[in-house]
Amino acid sequence: MSVLVKIPAQLRAAAGGESQAEVEGGTVQEVLDGLFDRFDELRTRLADDDGSLRRFVNVYVAGEDIRFLDGLQTPVDDGSEVTILPAVAGG
Amino acid sequence: MAASHLQCKECKTSYELEALYVCDRCFGPLEVVYDHDGLAHDVAELRRRIQGGPQNIWRYADFLPLAGGPPGPSGRLASRVGLPAGCTPLIRADRLAKRLGLREVWVKNDAANPTHSFKDRVVSVATTRARELGYETIACASTGNLANSVAAHGAALGLESYVFIPADLEEQKVLATGIYGTRLVGVRGSYDDVNRLCTELCAEREWAFVNINLRPYYAEGSKTLAFEIAEQLGWELPDRCVVPVASGSLFTKIARGFEEWTELGLLSGGQPRMNGAQAEGCSPVASAFAEGHDVCRPVRPDTIAKSLAIGNPADGPYALELARTSGGAVDAVSDEEIRAGIALLAQTTGIFTETAGGVTTAVLAKLAERGDIDPDERVVLVITGEGLKTLDAVRGTFETHTIEPTLESFEHGVRQQILL
Ligand SMILES: Cc1ncc(COP(=O)(O)O)c(C=O)c1O
Numbered sequence: 001m002s003v004l005v006k007i008p009a010q011l012r013a014a015a016g017g018e019s020q021a022e023v024e025g026g027t028v029q030e031v032l033d034g035l036f037d038r039f040d041e042l043r044t045r046l047a048d049d050d051g052s053l054r055r056f057v058n059v060y061v062a063g064e065d066i067r068f069l070d071g072l073q074t075p076v077d078d079g080s081e082v083t084i085l086p087a088v089a090g091g
Numbered sequence: 092m093a094a095s096h097l098q099c100k101e102c103k104t105s106y107e108l109e110a111l112y113v114c115d116r117c118f119g120p121l122e123v124v125y126d127h128d129g130l131a132h133d134v135a136e137l138r139r140r141i142q143g144g145p146q147n148i149w150r151y152a153d154f155l156p157l158a159g160g161p162p163g164p165s166g167r168l169a170s171r172v173g174l175p176a177g178c179t180p181l182i183r184a185d186r187l188a189k190r191l192g193l194r195e196v197w198v199k200n201d202a203a204n205p206t207h208s209f210k211d212r213v214v215s216v217a218t219t220r221a222r223e224l225g226y227e228t229i230a231c232a233s234t235g236n237l238a239n240s241v242a243a244h245g246a247a248l249g250l251e252s253y254v255f256i257p258a259d260l261e262e263q264k265v266l267a268t269g270i271y272g273t274r275l276v277g278v279r280g281s282y283d284d285v286n287r288l289c290t291e292l293c294a295e296r297e298w299a300f301v302n303i304n305l306r307p308y309y310a311e312g313s314k315t316l317a318f319e320i321a322e323q324l325g326w327e328l329p330d331r332c333v334v335p336v337a338s339g340s341l342f343t344k345i346a347r348g349f350e351e352w353t354e355l356g357l358l359s360g361g362q363p364r365m366n367g368a369q370a371e372g373c374s375p376v377a378s379a380f381a382e383g384h385d386v387c388r389p390v391r392p393d394t395i396a397k398s399l400a401i402g403n404p405a406d407g408p409y410a411l412e413l414a415r416t417s418g419g420a421v422d423a424v425s426d427e428e429i430r431a432g433i434a435l436l437a438q439t440t441g442i443f444t445e446t447a448g449g450v451t452t453a454v455l456a457k458l459a460e461r462g463d464i465d466p467d468e469r470v471v472l473v474i475t476g477e478g479l480k481t482l483d484a485v486r487g488t489f490e491t492h493t494i495e496p497t498l499e500s501f502e503h504g505v506r507q508q509i510l511l
């Protein structure tokens with residue numbers, strides 16, 4: 001299963017300057033693991049020591065916050081988009 | 092300027108005072124840090140300096156992150172350039188207090204700002220900083236009030252602006268934005284969808300999104316509410332503040348303002364208890380507070396309080412921490428209670444607030460009823476927006492007596508008013 005991960009501007013330097021990456025995986029967890037395997041620096045920036053996502057990291061599958069879905073276990077379809085974004089102040 | 096750098100609130104990494112908002116290292120939010128060594132150590136002198144400033148938020152320029160100091164010509168009474176915000180009334184609300192069985196309640200009426208909400212404070216600071224950094228276009232993702240303010244500030248300062256709102260926003264807020272000649276974009280989706288889109292867009296455009304890449308500066312503007320309250324109370328702290336919570340930025344920054352002035356010796360005594368107010372239809376912070384969690388689970392908003400309809404509050408963890416450490420709480424009220432809150436404030440103070448103010452007033456009423464407030468406390472109710480912007484919330488809540496222009500028609504057509 002090949003998924004397109006959108007990398008936020010703040011993390012591009014740690015991802016070889018890329019703004020997106022094709023990664024294999026059937027769940028968000030697998031996709032993120034695939035991404036971290038490729039760009040090791042991203043792991044420490046996005047995840048805590050126990051592997052859970054840091055509290056200001058938002059992850060979306062096809063525009064939907066994964067906390068409304070199955071969290072890191074959310075399944076991803078072939079060709080779907082995973083977006084990583086920081087939390088933002090209100091309006 | 093007094094601001095020295097930006098710092099990650101989580102891992103404390105330092106950054107330059109640029110248009111940055113997220114820590115590269117840990118994704119935590121960045122915040123402005125100050126070096127106040129240059130300020131007068133003599134408290135009386137510092138107070139005089141503030142009191143000698145203009146009648147708007149620029150009197151607090153020493154505590155704001157602007158390199159060039161306050162914008163525009165000086166002069167105590169002169170309006171400066173743009174849309175000067177702040178110096179809104181603090182009213183002693185004895186009739187409201189009596190109704191709630193309290194002794195001392197003050198209403199900070201921040202509807203009395205240029206575009207009728209507290210957002211003019213944060214937008215003034217963010218926009219002024221954006222100009223210092225060389226931006227020519229300002230933008231925002233908004234639940235309505237920020238939209239009004241960004242559009243108006245763009246017009247006042249001759250900056251281009253882009254305003255993104257949920258497409259189903261109240262008509263009053265849409266009209267009071269578009270008229271300023273902004274590029275208004277209605278997004279089919281919730282505020283959280285608008286926010287996600289704008290966060291992506293922010294990386295693609297050279298724009299100053301006041302609440303995204305300018306967020307550290309934007310947030311500082313809310314401290315001026317605390318400064319004003321303290322100054323208006325005669326350089327004293329209140330015992331408790333009740334404040335509406337959407338992203339949690341306003342709530343946490345009001346507390347920060349009180350702390351900062353206490354650290355500088357301008358104020359003394361214990362910090363106020365901070366009570367956050369949310370609508371039940373969008374209460375991620377109140378729910379996390381009640382459940383004892385230290386992060387918020389996002390929700391899909393469904394409430395008449397659209398200005399507070401942020402389902403994924405960025406400052407949620409800090410709002411929770413503040414409510415707990417200050418001895419306050421975060422509570423939620425129903426749409427019914429919000430309408431009753433709007434009416435209660437209107438009928439006891441003459442102040443007509445929008446749904447967000449209904450939320451805040453209703454939470455104050457709830458705290459009073461629950462016996463959480465000691466009768467001796469000095470409480471400040473922070474009213475952040477204007478009733479004319481959410482007219483649907485009050486439609487059909489009272490009767491108009493329609494008569495012929497004759498005495499007889501009046502005698503028969505108008506029932507005796509029962510005074511409250
Ligand atoms: C009238 C009003 N009050 C309060 C708030 C809450 O602001 P914050 O997002 O800083 O919690 C908003 C913001 O959207 C608002 O429009």
Ligand SMILES: [Zn+2]
Pocket residue numbers: 099100101102103104114115116117118119
């Ligand atoms: Zn950090």
